[in-house]
Amino acid sequence: MSTPRNYHIFGHSISQSLSPTIHNAGFAHHGLPHHYDIQECADLNEVTTMIDSPDFGGCSITMPHKLSASKFCTSISASARTIGAINTLIATSENSTKTIIHGDNTDWSGLHSLITEYTAQTPSPPSSVGLVIGAGGAARAGVYAMIQAGVQSIYIGNRTYLKAEAVARDFESRVIPVAFPSRLPESPDLIIGTVPGESMGAEAFAGLFQKERGLCIEMSYKPRVTNLLVVAREHRGWVTADGLEVLLRQAFDQFRLWSGREPPQAVMRQAVMDVTERVQSKV
The missing domain is CATH 3.40.50.720 (NAD(P)-binding Rossmann-like Domain)
Structure with a gap:
């Protein structure tokens, strides 16, 4: 069984983000014990303890932090390095005491x-x-x-x-x-x-x-x-x-990087549709 991991989205003014809906639906579909949540922050230094936590699995990074995330990375993909912006961190354990943080870009x-x-x-x-x-x-x-x-x-x-x-x-x-x-x-x-x-x-x-x-x-x-x-x-x-649609496409690639599994695209799309329909019905 997979070890439970915590995933987050870090950014500013993101309280209405749909990313938790997308990724938690994917985790549930595959029976993975992971959890994804929203973490508002004006500066990535505010969430250093979360990134350093042993149960940190990875995160999405959104505005305005995509250009400053490299300082947390042990390694960075060639594409993210060329772009100069990181929207995804992936944590892997090299051994029981050291965690590797890889920075990537799925945008x-x-x-x-x-x-x-x-x-x-x-x-x-x-x-x-x-x-x-x-x-x-x-x-x-x-x-x-x-x-x-x-x-x-x-x-x-x-x-x-x-x-x-x-x-x-x-x-x-x-x-x-x-x-x-x-x-x-x-x-x-x-x-x-x-x-x-x-x-x-x-x-x-x-x-x-x-x-x-x-x-x-x-x-x-x-x-x-x-x-x-x-x-x-x-x-x-x-x-x-x-x-x-853009949000979903980049999230599918994030899910692959974090879980090593194919994202259940129909399930993730339906989860977003259900949430947006509920919001619209209240308007």
């Missing part, structure tokens, strides 16, 4: 799965031009996912141009920083939004959807339909993926 792999599924299902995919909106840790994962998917030209747009420039500098030369909102030199057919859902009005996205078809992925799931998705869905040739 990019969740996004990558959505991109590759779209291109596989699209006859003669267009010459790809990507736009990542934002310049934080999630945006870095978005850029990396596009690079791994072979996107030919990638723009990273942010209100503060210098922040977009700093992200572009850390990646390949085909990543181009731009001030956003603004008109891009070429129209994208792949868009990833990584900023809070209502931080920009719909007018900021109005000129993006010039191509007949494309894929728009939103990483924020509050509100469920963000301004970016509202505009994208006005264009019938565009496929969209909302923030809940």
Whole structure:
């Protein structure tokens, strides 16, 4: 029988996170004695005792701590090192006295799965031009996912141009920083939004959807339909993926890393659906 482990999500303003619903459903399905909970923290130093605890199994790391989690890691995956952001810690015991903490990033792999599924299902995919909106840790994962998917030209747009420039500098030369909102030199057919859902009005996205078809992925799931998705869905040739789908995709990869088992995707999806339906019925 598996040794009980504690898993957490560390972040700020995360009291409504759906991650416990997702992962606890997965643990229950496989009969694993683990537990996942929310731990609000303004600084990761506040949760050092939890990470050092013998029953620590791992954690999800969300805003604003993805860029500062490396200090807790014994090792870091190549992808997380390139991205410069960590959203997952995995604890393993080397012996009875020493715990190894491995840092990884599943934001990019969740996004990558959505991109590759779209291109596989699209006859003669267009010459790809990507736009990542934002310049934080999630945006870095978005850029990396596009690079791994072979996107030919990638723009990273942010209100503060210098922040977009700093992200572009850390990646390949085909990543181009731009001030956003603004008109891009070429129209994208792949868009990833990584900023809070209502931080920009719909007018900021109005000129993006010039191509007949494309894929728009939103990483924020509050509100469920963000301004970016509202505009994208006005264009019938565009496929969209909302923030809940992104959350699930990255969580599936986390579950594999923590448990060594395949995530029961249907069970985890249903658990999220049940919770969101209960919340909506109370509104």
